[in-house]
Amino acid sequence: MDISRTPQKKPKYTQFLIWALVFIVVASAIYYLWYLAQASFSIDSNQIVTDSVKRGEFSVSVRGSGILVPRDIQWLSSNVEARVEKVIVKAGKSVKKGELIVKLSNPQLEQLLEETKWELEAKIAESEAAKVEQEALLLDQKSLMLDAKLNYESSKLKQDAQEQLYQSGSGVISKIDYEKTRLETIQLGQRLELQSARLEKVKQNIIVQSNARQARLNKMTKTLERAQQQVDSLMVVATLDSVVQEVPVEAGQRVNMGGNIAKLARKNDLIAELKIPEIQIRDVAIGQKVIIDTRNNKVFGTVSRVDPAVVNGSVQVDVSFTDNLPSDARPDLTVDGEIKISYIANTLFIDRPLFAQSQSTSSLYKVSSDGRFAEQVTVMLGKGSINQIEILNGLDVGETIIVSDPSIWQTHKKIRIN
Structure with missing residues (x-):
């Protein structure tokens, strides 16, 4: 005998759970599709480097490597x-x-020095002999001059005496004798003038000859000095x-x-020659402070010279030290240098993004507050340091920026961070 059964209805809460589950799945799918639509490019978080905007004292500096070289x-x-x-x-x-x-060693030079010494000694002896000969000639001429003077004065006295007698009219001295004496006196006076002129010429000749001999001696002396210098060298x-x-x-x-x-x-008189990239050299000036790192010690100095030319993309900067050099400092030692450009007391700054240039406007990627997206923003950059750069406009304290290489997504305005 068959017994009929009445089918049991499903509880209402079961149907509610089914519809709720379907709604959740659909809503999740819609949200996921919406989330994916927020950005056209995605990247894993471990593939990017970020930094937060900070406010405080900002040191502007540039860095370069180089070597220590002697100043002199x-x-x-x-x-x-x-x-x-x-x-x-x-x-x-x-x-x-x-x-x-x-x-x-050079035997020829040593032999030349000896021969020059002998020649100089011979020149000195010849000069002394010529000097003695000229002195004797001068004495002879002085003697002739003296004889001529005595003869003239004697004849002049005789003429004066005869003139008085002749003028008296006593007839003791005839006119012929008086005229003869007068003519002799004139002749002797002329001889005296000639001897006097010849004496002056002899004196002048002695001076000229002496100067000529001295010039030859000076020339030989210089030759000897040069030969001696060559041997000494x-x-x-x-x-x-x-x-x-x-x-x-x-x-x-x-x-x-x-x-x-x-x-x-000189061992302790060294300078540092740094190579600074040409894009960073514009703010470097003479007198700026520099920290030189020798790997074992750090020492302070100042910029003493900036080369006007660019060589292989860099500019040479010479640094003079203001501190005593450490014991490990020696010529050709490789060093690193940091040139302090300026200090800004209160400003915004971040770690320097790749390819960011000082005093420029750049497009950076700002990370959202939940860290899931990064959107491109325009930022005005100020002065740049070695690893950091100043923010003039476009960012606030605490905001996060991607500082790693953006080249693979730079065509996208917004990216998704997984």
């Missing part, structure tokens, strides 16, 4: 052709002024208290005139 470098060169006999001092040794570094000595940087010669080697023998540099 001197190359010692050979003044003559010679052979290196012995290298006394090698590179790296400290030397005092006048200390022997390299000994050269075979001993290459330090010209200042310094460190020998290089000795590019060895024993037995022949060197030509002007060939380099040794390179000297």
